[in-house]
Amino acid sequence: MSSNPQAPVSHFIRNIIEADLASGKHRGIVTRFPPEPNGYLHIGHAKSICLNFGLALEYGGKCNLRFDDTNPEKESEEYARSIQEDVRWLGFQWDGTVRWASDYFDALYGFAVKLIERGLAYVDDLTPEQMREYRGTLTEPGKNSPNRDRPVAENLDLFARMKGGEFPDGSMVLRAKIDMASPNINLRDPALYRIRRAHHIRTGDSWCIYPMYDYTHCISDALENITHSLCTLEFEDHRPLYDWVLDHLDMPCHPQQIEFSRLELHYTITSKRKLLQLVTENRVSGWDDPRMPTISGMRRRGYTPEGIREFARRIGISKSANVVDMAVLEACVREDLEARAPRVMAIVNPLKVSITNADGAQSREAGFHPNHPEFGSRVVPFSQQLLIEADDFAEVPPPGWQRLTLGGEIRLRYSYVMRCDEVVKDASGKVIELKCSIDHATLGKNPEGRKVKGVIHFLSCEHALPAEIRLYDRLFNAPEPDGDRDVDFSTHLNPHSLDVVSGWVEAAVRDAAPETRYQFERLGYFCTDRRDHRPGEKLVFNRTVTLKDSWAKEQP
Numbered sequence: 001m002s003s004n005p006q007a008p009v010s011h012f013i014r015n016i017i018e019a020d021l022a023s024g025k026h027r028g029i030v031t032r033f034p035p036e037p038n039g040y041l042h043i044g045h046a047k048s049i050c051l052n053f054g055l056a057l058e059y060g061g062k063c064n065l066r067f068d069d070t071n072p073e074k075e076s077e078e079y080a081r082s083i084q085e086d087v088r089w090l091g092f093q094w095d096g097t098v099r100w101a102s103d104y105f106d107a108l109y110g111f112a113v114k115l116i117e118r119g120l121a122y123v124d125d126l127t128p129e130q131m132r133e134y135r136g137t138l139t140e141p142g143k144n145s146p147n148r149d150r151p152v153a154e155n156l157d158l159f160a161r162m163k164g165g166e167f168p169d170g171s172m173v174l175r176a177k178i179d180m181a182s183p184n185i186n187l188r189d190p191a192l193y194r195i196r197r198a199h200h201i202r203t204g205d206s207w208c209i210y211p212m213y214d215y216t217h218c219i220s221d222a223l224e225n226i227t228h229s230l231c232t233l234e235f236e237d238h239r240p241l242y243d244w245v246l247d248h249l250d251m252p253c254h255p256q257q258i259e260f261s262r263l264e265l266h267y268t269i270t271s272k273r274k275l276l277q278l279v280t281e282n283r284v285s286g287w288d289d290p291r292m293p294t295i296s297g298m299r300r301r302g303y304t305p306e307g308i309r310e311f312a313r314r315i316g317i318s319k320s321a322n323v324v325d326m327a328v329l330e331a332c333v334r335e336d337l338e339a340r341a342p343r344v345m346a347i348v349n350p351l352k353v354s355i356t357n358a359d360g361a362q363s364r365e366a367g368f369h370p371n372h373p374e375f376g377s378r379v380v381p382f383s384q385q386l387l388i389e390a391d392d393f394a395e396v397p398p399p400g401w402q403r404l405t406l407g408g409e410i411r412l413r414y415s416y417v418m419r420c421d422e423v424v425k426d427a428s429g430k431v432i433e434l435k436c437s438i439d440h441a442t443l444g445k446n447p448e449g450r451k452v453k454g455v456i457h458f459l460s461c462e463h464a465l466p467a468e469i470r471l472y473d474r475l476f477n478a479p480e481p482d483g484d485r486d487v488d489f490s491t492h493l494n495p496h497s498l499d500v501v502s503g504w505v506e507a508a509v510r511d512a513a514p515e516t517r518y519q520f521e522r523l524g525y526f527c528t529d530r531r532d533h534r535p536g537e538k539l540v541f542n543r544t545v546t547l548k549d550s551w552a553k554e555q556p
């Protein structure tokens with residue numbers, strides 16, 4: 001049903017892997033995707049997932065899913081569950097069981113003891129202000145802490161007592177002994193462990209000290225025999241620390257950290273903190289609101305895994321800025337849906353049409369997709385009362401108008417040529433009904449002696465079903481909603497990002513399961529809502545994307 005998978009695009013990480021396989025450095029590759037369970041995954045994570053899992057698939061290797069669960073206060077089971085669901089929905093499966101950095105808490109503690117024994121780590125009880133002062137700045141070197149030369153035995157004792165819960169939160173840390181004068185601030189004796197009495201989703205209250213991310217990540221990678229540890233560019237300056245830790249411990253292997261640029265998508269935000277803010281401030285209905293750039297939001301909106309994977313392929317992997325317009329993502333989804341979504345008719349803004357000569361009119365059978373006869377067909381019913389889209393009629397048509405006007409003719413999709421003979425208005429002058437007649441000789445045939453160019457969609461009143469139709473648009477109306485530090489990103493929320501209308505659909509969609517996708521002819525692609533749609537009872541459709549890029553022409 002979907003278009004053929006596209007050929008992989010070559011990039012520098014692929015080149016490194018191919019060289020490593022060719023030279024025999026590795027016989028197979030092992031990658032990992034290491035999310036922190038502190039929010040739902042977004043389109044930026046999708047890029048990283050497609051890269052890590054995609055490379056493993058392509059080179060016959062493995063990819064682990066490992067939760068980086070070292071900040072207990074912000075992490076939750078709900079987030080961890082959603083992340084697993086999203087990775088699977090995107091079409092990937094991790095190797096073996098899900099892994100957790102917390103699986104290695106005992107091992108990490110043991111490695112820290114080893115570093116202390118080797119004179120490479122010490123317990124420091126400077127206050128946070130002193131720490132800052134000793135650390136120096138980007139232009140000035142730091143100074144050694146007075147605790148830097150604490151004897152090994154004392155460090156071992158203090159570290160054990162930190163673990164034992166003898167000291168208050170934040171009162172001391174274990175630090176690596178590297179170089180306070182390093183031009184790279186990450187190497188100025190970085191903290192390895194901190195004291196934090198927080199309930200952990202996996203280990204409960206058994207620990208009151210937690211390892212820092214940089215220390216945890218490289219060791220977890222090595223313990224899992226990761227070959228290529230792919231991360232985003234902000235970790236470039238952390239790589240010397242990643243390597244330092246592994247070089248000073250006897251690890252079974254030394255994974256290579258390789259950085260690539262983060263995806264930034266115009267007209268949206270890819271910061272978990274800000275997405276959380278949208279949720280907590282009720283700007284959206286939840287993490288899976290169809291306007292959210294989260295994987296679960298895009299899923300609910302009707303985006304396909306294939307469309308998102310194709311987007312990841314098109315944007316590529318590099319070290320240079322990866323700022324992409326939303327239109328690229330929308331185009332990938334649209335192209336995917338074009339071939340896979342059955343086509344039906346729906347009306348979002350109805351105008352009543354009475355056919356004055358309906359006697360003897362016939363209904364006609366129509367296929368669900370012009371290029372896919374295997375999708376089947378249904379009867380498109382015709383009757384005396386019809387609904388058309390209100391904006392398909394204009395009493396005073398603009399130049400070039402090809403839709404309906406008084407005295408003009410159009411083709412009703414899959415049905416007759418129809419002429420508008422009379423316009424009925426209410427007291428305020430609003431058009432409330434059209435009286436029209438059909439040319440009985442035009443069912444599936446061209447009319448005699450004249451050309452009718454316009455084609456509009458319609459529904460038969462007595463056969464149509466009511467449906468809630470949610471017309472989604474972009475959540476933000478500025479390309480870089482968080483581009484200006486001094487302006488809160490929420491000021492750029494698009495006030496028209498959701499318009500809920502009471503529309504009508506063909507009876508053919510009555511029993512569609514949740515998450516069924518359709519093209520509503522001339523309107524766009526729609527998907528039955530995962531949460532609120534009830535087959536046969538309450539029909540709820542989300543607009544996934546319009547048929548054309550409606551933003552392109554509006555931009556200056």
Ligand code: ATP
Pocket residue numbers: 033034035036037038043044045047048230231232261262263264270272
């Ligand atoms: P934070 O660490 O601030 O919570 P994060 O977005 O880095 O946010 P993680 O859960 O640590 O979240 O991310 C998991 C993986 O996804 C990391 O390897 C990270 O580099 C990658 N990733 C996150 N955001 C993007 C993005 N915008 N583009 C590409 N990869 C990303």
Ligand code: MG
Pocket residue numbers: 036
């Ligand atoms: Mg991160």
